Amino acid sequence: MNPNLKCSCAAHTAMQPVALAEALLAVQCADCEGMVMAMDDWRAWKAGDTARLPHAVDDELIEVFDTTAVRHCPACDRLMQRLRVSAGPDFRIDRCVACQNLWFDPGEWRAIVSRGLAGRLDELLSDGWQRRLQTEEVREVRLAALRRRYGNECIDELDRIRAWLDTQPHRDELLALLRAD
Numbered sequence: 001m002n003p004n005l006k007c008s009c010a011a012h013t014a015m016q017p018v019a020l021a022e023a024l025l026a027v028q029c030a031d032c033e034g035m036v037m038a039m040d041d042w043r044a045w046k047a048g049d050t051a052r053l054p055h056a057v058d059d060e061l062i063e064v065f066d067t068t069a070v071r072h073c074p075a076c077d078r079l080m081q082r083l084r085v086s087a088g089p090d091f092r093i094d095r096c097v098a099c100q101n102l103w104f105d106p107g108e109w110r111a112i113v114s115r116g117l118a119g120r121l122d123e124l125l126s127d128g129w130q131r132r133l134q135t136e137e138v139r140e141v142r143l144a145a146l147r148r149r150y151g152n153e154c155i156d157e158l159d160r161i162r163a164w165l166d167t168q169p170h171r172d173e174l175l176a177l178l179r180a181d
């Protein structure tokens with residue numbers, strides 16, 4: 001990681017080295033507390049001793065301060081891509097495609113570690129992962145709209161009936177029966 005990076009936040013201060021994990025360094029802005037990590041450093045770290053990959057922990061107390069504004073890469077000033085970490089109203093991490101730098105807002109790296117994703121960043125950043133999350137997100141939005149429209153009790157009952165129907169060997173005939181006058 002370039003040790004002379006200046007943060008792209010308003011303070012524009014020089015970023016300082018910070019340890020993300022054993023043998024994994026990033027740089028951090030003392031002002032906005034954002035961190036920049038080079039994917040190359042992460043790859044070298046992952047390829048090393050697997051025993052030092054942090055384990056997932058149940059840490060509900062992590063506060064993530066995700067900035068929704070687009071961010072400029074501190075190294076090259078290009079706009080960074082915002083990538084989903086999971087489906088739903090969650091945070092996103094920023095990536096500079098040109099420099100292969102990741103930006104973590106305060107709490108984001110810790111949240112990634114706690115979910116057991118610290119060693120899986122390459123998967124998380126892949127098109128497949130991102131597409132899957134997008135599909136999940138669309139489905140969740142649709143389901144939330146249905147629940148608002150018909151009420152939770154109705155949708156729960158529908159789910160129960162659907163689950164039961166799926167166990168029936170004559171599922172399609174039963175469905176046709178239901179629809180018949």
Ligand SMILES: [Zn+2]
Binds near residue numbers: 073077078098100101
């Ligand atoms: Zn860049």
